[in-house]
Amino acid sequence: MSRTPLTLVLLAVVALALGIPASAQTPGVTATEIKIGNTNPYSGPASAYGTIGKAEAAYFKKVNEEGGINGRKINFVTLDDGYSPPKAVEMVRRLVEQDQVLAVFQPLGTPTNSAIHKYMNQQKVPQLFVATGATKWGDPKNFPWTMGWQPTYQAEGKIYAAYILKNLPNAKVGILYQNDDYGKDYLKGFKDGLGDAAKKIVVMEQSYEVTDPTVDSQIVNLKNSGADVFFNVTIPKFAVQAIKKVHDIGWKPVHILNNVSASVGQVLKPAGLEAAKDIMTVQYLKDPTDPQWKNDQAYKDWLAFMKKYYPDGNTEDAFNVYGYTVAQTLVHVLKQCGNDLSRENVMKQAASIKDLALPMLLPGIKINTSASDFYPIEQEQLAKFDGERWVLFGEIYDASKK
Amino acid sequence: MRRFPTLPVALALLAVALVLPFMMTGFRLFQFTQVFIYAIALLGLNILTGFNGQISLGHGAFYAVGAYASAIMMDRWSVPFLLTLPVAGLLCLVVGFLFGIPALRLEGLYLALATFALALAVPQILKYFEHWTGGSQGIVLSKPDPPVFLGRADAPLGLKLTPDQWLYFVTLAVLVVLFVLAANLLAGRTGRALVAIRDNAIAAQAMGVNNALYKSLTFGVSAAYTGVAGALSAGAVAYVAPDTFNVFLSITFLVGIVIGGLASIAGALFGAFFIQFVPNWAQEISKAAPWAIYGIFLIVFMYVMPRGIAGFLRLAWVRLARARAGTPARA
Numbered sequence: 149m150s151r152t153p154l155t156l157v158l159l160a161v162v163a164l165a166l167g168i169p170a171s172a173q174t175p176g177v178t179a180t181e182i183k184i185g186n187t188n189p190y191s192g193p194a195s196a197y198g199t200i201g202k203a204e205a206a207y208f209k210k211v212n213e214e215g216g217i218n219g220r221k222i223n224f225v226t227l228d229d230g231y232s233p234p235k236a237v238e239m240v241r242r243l244v245e246q247d248q249v250l251a252v253f254q255p256l257g258t259p260t261n262s263a264i265h266k267y268m269n270q271q272k273v274p275q276l277f278v279a280t281g282a283t284k285w286g287d288p289k290n291f292p293w294t295m296g297w298q299p300t301y302q303a304e305g306k307i308y309a310a311y312i313l314k315n316l317p318n319a320k321v322g323i324l325y326q327n328d329d330y331g332k333d334y335l336k337g338f339k340d341g342l343g344d345a346a347k348k349i350v351v352m353e354q355s356y357e358v359t360d361p362t363v364d365s366q367i368v369n370l371k372n373s374g375a376d377v378f379f380n381v382t383i384p385k386f387a388v389q390a391i392k393k394v395h396d397i398g399w400k401p402v403h404i405l406n407n408v409s410a411s412v413g414q415v416l417k418p419a420g421l422e423a424a425k426d427i428m429t430v431q432y433l434k435d436p437t438d439p440q441w442k443n444d445q446a447y448k449d450w451l452a453f454m455k456k457y458y459p460d461g462n463t464e465d466a467f468n469v470y471g472y473t474v475a476q477t478l479v480h481v482l483k484q485c486g487n488d489l490s491r492e493n494v495m496k497q498a499a500s501i502k503d504l505a506l507p508m509l510l511p512g513i514k515i516n517t518s519a520s521d522f523y524p525i526e527q528e529q530l531a532k533f534d535g536e537r538w539v540l541f542g543e544i545y546d547a548s549k550k
Numbered sequence: 551m552r553r554f555p556t557l558p559v560a561l562a563l564l565a566v567a568l569v570l571p572f573m574m575t576g577f578r579l580f581q582f583t584q585v586f587i588y589a590i591a592l593l594g595l596n597i598l599t600g601f602n603g604q605i606s607l608g609h610g611a612f613y614a615v616g617a618y619a620s621a622i623m624m625d626r627w628s629v630p631f632l633l634t635l636p637v638a639g640l641l642c643l644v645v646g647f648l649f650g651i652p653a654l655r656l657e658g659l660y661l662a663l664a665t666f667a668l669a670l671a672v673p674q675i676l677k678y679f680e681h682w683t684g685g686s687q688g689i690v691l692s693k694p695d696p697p698v699f700l701g702r703a704d705a706p707l708g709l710k711l712t713p714d715q716w717l718y719f720v721t722l723a724v725l726v727v728l729f730v731l732a733a734n735l736l737a738g739r740t741g742r743a744l745v746a747i748r749d750n751a752i753a754a755q756a757m758g759v760n761n762a763l764y765k766s767l768t769f770g771v772s773a774a775y776t777g778v779a780g781a782l783s784a785g786a787v788a789y790v791a792p793d794t795f796n797v798f799l800s801i802t803f804l805v806g807i808v809i810g811g812l813a814s815i816a817g818a819l820f821g822a823f824f825i826q827f828v829p830n831w832a833q834e835i836s837k838a839a840p841w842a843i844y845g846i847f848l849i850v851f852m853y854v855m856p857r858g859i860a861g862f863l864r865l866a867w868v869r870l871a872r873a874r875a876g877t878p879a880r881a
Contacts, residue, residue, distance in 0.1 A: 190833075191840050193796065228833045228840055233688070233794050234787045238580060245577035262690060263789040328677065328686045359674045 176250030177489040182482060183223045184208075185243030185252045187260065192230035197256055199461060200279060201226045203471025204254060206458035207479075217482045220489075225249060231256075233263035240264045244273050251276050251494055253478055254297070258282045258329075261294075269293045274494050276481075277474055277524070281408075283333055286522035288499070293491075295498055295522045297474055299432055301330060301406075302337030303526050303547035307430055308379060308404050309341025310545050311530060312349065316402065320351045322375030324366050324390060326382060327355040334381040334406060337547075351375050356386060364393050371399040380405045388419045395423035403427045407528075411466075412437065416533060425535045430528035430545070433473060434508050437464050438537055446507030473508045477515060477524065480504055512544045521548065554867050567722055576714040580786065581826060583714075586721040587782045588822035590728055592806045593815065594775025599804070600813035601736060602768045603748030605658065608665030610800035611672040612642050612773040614792075616780025621689045621790040622682055631694035631785045635724065638781035639774045646773020650766030669800040673792035688791025691784065693717070721782050728775060733815055735771075744768060745813070776803075809851050811860025820859035824851075 176183035188201030208222040229236040243249045251274035258280040268275040269291050277297035285296035325331035339346045352373035354366035378401040387409035405427050409415045416424040434441050441447040484497040504515040513527045526548040531538035595609045620634035676683045696716035746754035810821025832843035855862035
């Protein structure tokens with residue numbers, strides 16, 4: 149026997165001795181496979197989000213076809229929870245106890261994630277990159293197994309505050325917000341961002357209930373308060389009403405619209421493109437309907453991916469960009485784990501992302517985490533609607549910096 | 551013809567149910583606990599709709615009231631989980647009775663619409679009383695622990711229970727008690743009055759049945775059953791939020807009693823198995839269109855078993871008994 153095969157045999161023995169027992173201890177990991185769990189609303193009232201789970205599954209298929217992660221294929225088990233908290237508990241318990249997944253990645257929805265929050269942390273299973281904008285997912289002290297991904301509502305509020313402090317220091321801001329946790333998160337971020345100036349700058353706050361028929365009277369009140377900046381924290385249905393009403397009563401404030409309702413097709417077109425002109429919002433992903441990315445390599449790659457791996461998917465739907473990008477974030481974390489695919493190491497690597505730029509994030513936006521920072525994306529860029537599409541402008545704001 | 555041996559079969563099933571938790575994973579136990587919880591809710595609805603003929607599309611609302619009553623008691627005043635069950639039941643009894651009074655004026659489809667409105671309103675009302683209900687974020691609870699003497703390593707008879715096993719047994723016990731109560735209630739005078747009102751209200755009244763009282767009491771009892779089920783679910787899921795109690799839940803309950811078998815006590819259990827497991831199977835078959843598959847299941851079930859699973863089994867038993875006796879089956 150020559151030396152080289154012997155060395156190989158020895159190496160193989162060492163690898164077996166080190167590798168297999170180690171991976172046998174971690175659920176969901178074998179020498180050839182990494183099992184990742186997920187829940188998404190494929191049915192029910194929120195099924196429009198279901199495309200995110202499908203885009204993620206498609207991306208993992210692509211990764212597997214290209215050889216997987218350090219030789220292991222991703223086995224992505226995604227289940228329908230119908231946006232129902234009890235169903236989410238049932239499905240996630242199935243993933244953890246029966247399917248024995250390494251981690252539950254991107255479970256979608258604030259109520260569904262709330263329902264499994266304690267369970268995941270008691271079981272010490274990563275609840276990684278949850279698909280919700282609530283602020284409570286970045287609490288490593290009390291919930292070290294849970295991490296968010298997208299910018300939170302509070303972070304977005306802070307960014308608008310930073311813009312106003314810098315560019316419109318004498319602004320008088322009127323706020324319309326939905327009277328629930330979502331609206332209050334924005335309000336808190338915005339006021340925290342303004343700091344001591346909040347008392348002077350915010351001249352009026354008006355709220356509405358999700359059950360209200362219209363927000364007309366609130367808009368009139370805001371106009372009469374003398375505000376010259378309108379911070380519009382509404383979901384699409386009310387955003388349309390608000391934009392129309394502002395236009396109809398001839399109020400011409402600087403109009404800031406939360407990213408929740410920034411859809412051109414769902415909000416701005418129904419409200420009237422004329423009325424929607426010059427509205428501002430923030431973005432962090434490349435909008436697939438924005439013509440400025442038409443010749444961008446990242447966009448072309450994404451389009452090719454959609455055509456090949458998710459041909460049923462809508463190539464104008466930003467959710468498919470979202471799913472693609474968050475799946476890339478997970479692949480990055482798993483690659484960083486190397487051969488130590490323990491749950492502890494997954495969380496450790498997820499909490500040590502440094503300046504990760506992904507193709508469909510806006511240029512300059514980077515993902516950063518640390519042991520005390522469980523908010524991966526905190527940067528966004530402002531955009532103004534030119535009557536046809538969002539035009540990015542100005543610098544990139546970072547909500548984590550004061 | 552021989553009667554169906556209900557008692558021996560029920561006892562045999564109970565024996566199986568008592569052994570199961572020592573052979574299953576926590577996840578499976580959770581699923582079976584959910585089945586029992588649904589069975590209690592379905593029995594409540596079946597008393598109202600199956601036996602008394604009042605259609606309710608809003609029982610998800612009583613389920614929600616029970617769940618929130620239990621959750622708020624546990625969260626705010628640290629009331630022990632077990633104590634919250636009767637309180638939630640009583641509260642729903644009162645709420646159901648009160649709702650039953652105006653509902654007396656509504657028949658059939660009109661009652662269905664009125665209860666449907668209830669199902670639509672409740673999630674929004676829950677969000678409105680944010681101070682108590684936690685708004686759209688809901689209330690996160692701790693899973694109820696078994697009592698100290700059963701949670702210890704040196705528990706009597708080696709019966710050290712996990713929280714999952716404890717919840718399973720609590721739910722099973724409540725289920726058995728409520729099923730026996732319902733069977734007694736429906737087998738006697740009261741049951742006959744309910745069925746008489748359903749079949750011909752005027753004739754029932756002529757025979758001296760107080761229609762108004764019976765109907766609103768039935769509403770109350772029905773709501774109480776569903777409320778207790780809701781309270782159990784708050785403990786099992788350890789979380790309540792308005793999104794849990796949407797209109798679809800109420801419709802699922804109605805599907806459950808029709809598939810299980812209207813006016814059948816055992817039907818509630820069959821229906822519960824259906825609404826718990828069939829959506830999961832549908833999802834296994836197709837992720838793209840789980841509800842289409844679910845719809846096919848529904849149509850097949852209704853086509854093969856027009857009187858529900860309980861009705862189908864009853865018919866099968868009759869045929870079997872006749873075949874044994876040598877007479878040709880005719881049913």
